[in-house]
Amino acid sequence: MTSSISAWFWSERFWLPENVSWADLEHPPPGEQYPRVGQILYALPLAVGVFLLRLLFERLVAKPCAHILQIQAGVQRQAQPNAVLERVYQSKTCPDTRQVEGLSKQLDWDVRKIQRWFRIRRNQDKPSMQKKFCESMWRFTFYLGIFIYAIHHLWSSPWMWEVRQCWHKFPLQPLTPGQYNHYVAELAFYWSLMFSQFIDIKRKDFIIMLVHHLATIILITFSYANNMIRMGTMVMCVHDASDIFLEAAKLANYAKYQRLCDGLFVVFSISFFITRLVIYPFWIVYSVLFDSWEMAGPYQAWYLFNGLLLVLQVLHIIWFYLIARIAIKAIFKGKVAKDDRSDIDSSSDEEINSSCSKNPSQTLKPKDGSHTGILNGDSHDH
Numbered sequence: 001m002t003s004s005i006s007a008w009f010w011s012e013r014f015w016l017p018e019n020v021s022w023a024d025l026e027h028p029p030p031g032e033q034y035p036r037v038g039q040i041l042y043a044l045p046l047a048v049g050v051f052l053l054r055l056l057f058e059r060l061v062a063k064p065c066a067h068i069l070q071i072q073a074g075v076q077r078q079a080q081p082n083a084v085l086e087r088v089y090q091s092k093t094c095p096d097t098r099q100v101e102g103l104s105k106q107l108d109w110d111v112r113k114i115q116r117w118f119r120i121r122r123n124q125d126k127p128s129m130q131k132k133f134c135e136s137m138w139r140f141t142f143y144l145g146i147f148i149y150a151i152h153h154l155w156s157s158p159w160m161w162e163v164r165q166c167w168h169k170f171p172l173q174p175l176t177p178g179q180y181n182h183y184v185a186e187l188a189f190y191w192s193l194m195f196s197q198f199i200d201i202k203r204k205d206f207i208i209m210l211v212h213h214l215a216t217i218i219l220i221t222f223s224y225a226n227n228m229i230r231m232g233t234m235v236m237c238v239h240d241a242s243d244i245f246l247e248a249a250k251l252a253n254y255a256k257y258q259r260l261c262d263g264l265f266v267v268f269s270i271s272f273f274i275t276r277l278v279i280y281p282f283w284i285v286y287s288v289l290f291d292s293w294e295m296a297g298p299y300q301a302w303y304l305f306n307g308l309l310l311v312l313q314v315l316h317i318i319w320f321y322l323i324a325r326i327a328i329k330a331i332f333k334g335k336v337a338k339d340d341r342s343d344i345d346s347s348s349d350e351e352i353n354s355s356c357s358k359n360p361s362q363t364l365k366p367k368d369g370s371h372t373g374i375l376n377g378d379s380h381d382h
Contacts, residue, residue, distance in 0.1 A: 014300040015226045020171060025227065032174040037225045043184045047191030054138050054192065062134035069255040073130040079121040082107070085114070089121050133254040135200065140247035143240050146185055150237040153178030159230045163287040166234075167295040171227035179229050186236050187220045219308060226301060231288060235309075238280050242271040262330040269320075269327035276316040285309050 012021050025034040066072075079085075084107060088095060095103070095118065104111045153176070159165035193213050223232040249264035288306055296302075 010225075015222075016171060016301075017296050017299045024172060028172075028174065034172070035175045035180070035224050035227050035229060037221075039180070040184065040187060040221055040224050043187035043191060046184060046188040047195065050188045050192040051195050054196070057138055057141065058134040062137040063130070065137065066130045066133045066254075069133075071130050071133050071254055073128045077120055077123065079117055079124055082117065085117055085121070089118065093122055093125075094118065129254050133251065136247050136250040136254065140244065140251060142189060143243045143247060146182070146189070147237060147240045147244060149178075149185075150182055150233060150240065153182065154233060154237060157230070160234065163234075163283060164291045164295065166230040166287060167292045170292070170296045173227055173230065175227070175229065179233055182233050182236070183220060183224050183229065187217065187224075190216050190220070215308075219305075222301075223305070228305065231284065235280075235284060238275045238284065241275045242268055245271055265330055266327050269323050272320060272323060276313075277320055280316065281313050285313060 010022070016022070026036070028034045085103065088099070088103065092099070100111055100114050100118075103109070103114050107114070109117075154160045159168075190213050194210075194217070197210060197213070220232070220236075223229065245264055245268035249261050249268055252258075252261035252264055285306075288309060292302065
């Protein structure tokens with residue numbers, strides 16, 4: 001039964017163009033290699049290594065940098081131990097007025113004292129600026145490193161300059177070591193995010209990012225399986241480019257370099273526009289839609305991949321609208337302001353509603369303790 005399910009799932013007519021079979025990909029010409037699904041499984045143990053490397057990096061590199069920049073972990077004020085309030089807090093961190101009044105009668109506490117206890121308890125769970133700095137520094141280092149590596153092996157690739165070559169003899173295209181390393185590194189990184197998301201700073205978009213990481217893993221895996229690797233490496237490279245400036249702006253934010261933070265955020269906004277609203281739709285998506293249709297012909301998985309790429313483009317447009325609003329404020333008001341689509345830490349109402357006088361907001365990554373926004377949220381939009 002397992003073999004029949006596998007045969008149905010990996011149907012050649014779904015994943016491959018006409019007149020191409022899995023057997024063709026298993027028998028490349030001498031001296032060449034085609035991708036095999038089993039090869040990408042090495043990303044799973046590598047993901048554990050990436051996660052452990054991150055822990056070492058944060059302890060041995062990021063924390064010392066935070067100390068140099070005088071970003072302290074901080075000591076949170078502890079809420080008075082109370083089993084009743086703690087039990088309510090575990091189910092609802094912000095109880096409504098009716099619940100607060102009921103607790104006040106039950107404990108014979110003043111309503112304001114109950115509200116103060118929950119405020120202190122929420123702040124107690126709030127992550128420190130140092131922790132958020134370490135997380136951002138790790139992501140900045142990864143994005144910068146993987147982008148440099150991708151550009152290094154794509155620069156000499158003819159399909160980077162003539163995108164139609166992504167479909168020449170597709171899918172019977174040889175796999176290069178650079179492509180394989182790029183794919184495995186990206187996949188391992190996203191698997192590591194799946195692990196770490198359960199222990200990292202908890203944010204309100206936890207479920208959304210969980211689904212996002214899972215969808216990214218599926219796309220990377222299946223595009224590798226049917227050898228859409230030439231285009232896949234360019235898609236990943238385009239998305240990583242702007243994230244470098246995003247994480248750099250967040251680091252400047254946490255280090256309290258406001259002008260540098262604002263400048264980097266504007267650069268991020270410009271790079272986001274160029275890579276995701278110009279290069280991505282008019283170069284990459286256009287080629288997948290039209291060049292691949294002309295040179296390889298449509299097949300069932302073709303519709304799946306194009307549909308996902310178009311959905312991603314719609315998200316890019318929505319995200320850029322929100323990012324542009326913040327960038328305009330940074331230019332004309334001298335500071336990055338609150339972002340409506342940020343990933344928000346599980347913190348107090350006061351934090352969520354406070355203005356971002358010092359810490360720019362950001363929609364994609366970790367958030368500053370007392371502000372909400374792009375430079376203070378933690379998520380990827382790949």
